[in-house]
Amino acid sequence: MTTIKTTCARCGDIHLTPDDVALELRPGGREGDYRFNCPTCTEPQRRPANSRVVSVLLATGVAFEVVNPDPITESEIEAFVAALEAESDPFRLLAG
Numbered sequence: 001m002t003t004i005k006t007t008c009a010r011c012g013d014i015h016l017t018p019d020d021v022a023l024e025l026r027p028g029g030r031e032g033d034y035r036f037n038c039p040t041c042t043e044p045q046r047r048p049a050n051s052r053v054v055s056v057l058l059a060t061g062v063a064f065e066v067v068n069p070d071p072i073t074e075s076e077i078e079a080f081v082a083a084l085e086a087e088s089d090p091f092r093l094l095a096g
């Protein structure tokens, strides 16, 4: 299973699975925030997700919701995938 590397404010480097993460997209669907509970200390965390992080999270299959009624379109998702493919080491972006 895909592992998402990020950091916990308490624990430092941690690894999450897509099931651990919830993504909140802002209008336009290119940026937002992602939420998770640290697997070590169980502390709820929220981190900003720029467009590249959003691309990575969507590509790993995390659940997302759009916090604005504007729907995201298939062409936007295709743009996310294209951005992901252009990044040689996308998971490093999540390391913060």
Ligand SMILES: [Zn+2]
Binding pocket: 008, 009, 010, 011, 012, 038, 039, 040, 041, 042, 043
């Ligand atoms: Zn932690």
